[in-house]
Amino acid sequence: MAEPAIELEGLTRDYGERRALDGVTLAVRPGEVFGYLGPNGAGKTTTLRILAGTLRPSGGAARVLGVDVVDDPVAVKAGLGYIPESGAVFEKLTPREFLAFSGRVRGLSREATAARTEALAERFELDGELDRRLADLSKGTKQKACWCAALLHEPPVLVLDEPLSGLDVESVARVKELLAELARGGVTVFYSSHLVDLVERLCHRVAVIHRGRLRAVGTPEQVAIGSGADTLEGAVRRLAAAAVA
Secondary structure, eight states: OOOOSEEEEEEEEEETTEEEEEEEEEEEOTTOEEEEEOOTTSSHHHHHHHHHTSSOOSEEEEEETTEETTTOHHHHHHTEEEEOTTOOOOTTSOHHHHHHHHHHHTTOOHHHHHHHHHHHHHHTTOGGGTTSOGGGSOHHHHHHHHHHHHHTTOOSEEEEESTTTTOOHHHHHHHHHHHHHHHHTTOEEEEEOSOHHHHHHHOSEEEEEETTEEEEEEOHHHHHHHHTOSSHHHHHHHHHHHHHO
16 A cells, blocks of 8 residues: 555644644545644644644654654655745745746756746736736735645645635635645645535545544545434534533
8 A cells, every 4th residue: 555645644733721722633644635624723724834844743654755843844845845834935026026926946947947837827817917926916826826836846745724715716626626626636735615516526535623522533434424414514513512521
C-alpha cells in the first residue's frame, strides 16, 4: 500500500490551558479528496495550519509526503498548495505581481511563472483583473488569486480551508471540476469546509472533528450510517451533539 500523502499521529495543540487538538490520528491516501468537517472551534483550522507549517504542534506528529512538518517545514511547503481561511493576499499588489512573488518563493523561473499565471488566470476567469490592485477587487476575485497561487507550482498536495468563500456559482462549479481532475491525476486534497452537502458530493472520505477529537472517519455514507443519520449533514450534527452530552 502506498505511503499516506498526509499522516497525523497523536497530534495535539494547546493554546494556553485550552486543548484545541487532542490526539488526532489520521491518514489520507494519495489522490484522495478528503473532507474535514466540524462546527466552529472544532480544531479544523488548527490542523490545517499545522500541515501548512504556519503553526507548530504541541505534541504528536504531522507528515506530508512522508516529511515531518516540524523537522523539515521547507520541504513540506515545497510540495503543498495552501489556501488559508482568511484568503490572505498582499493587498497593495496586483494579482500578476502577487503570483510573480509566489513563483519566486516557489523557485519557479520567470518564464514558468508567467506561463502558469496566464493559464490559471484564464481557468479562473481572472485574466481581466491581473493588473488591478488586489485591494480594489472583490472578495471572490481575491479568492481566485489565492487559488492561482496555491496551484502555481503544481503541488501534489492541496490543503484547503473554506476555499470557496466569496466565489460565485459558476466559479464553484469550475472548482468542483478542477478538484475532480486533480484527484484523477493523483493530487491529494485535504478539504475543510462548512458546506457539508458539497463535501458529501466531492470527497471520497471524510472525518468529523469536534472539540479537538475525531468522532468519525469513513466515506460520507459510512459516517452517516454509523451515526444513525440519513445524511452527512445530519451525521455531523449528531456526532457534535453526542460529544457534548
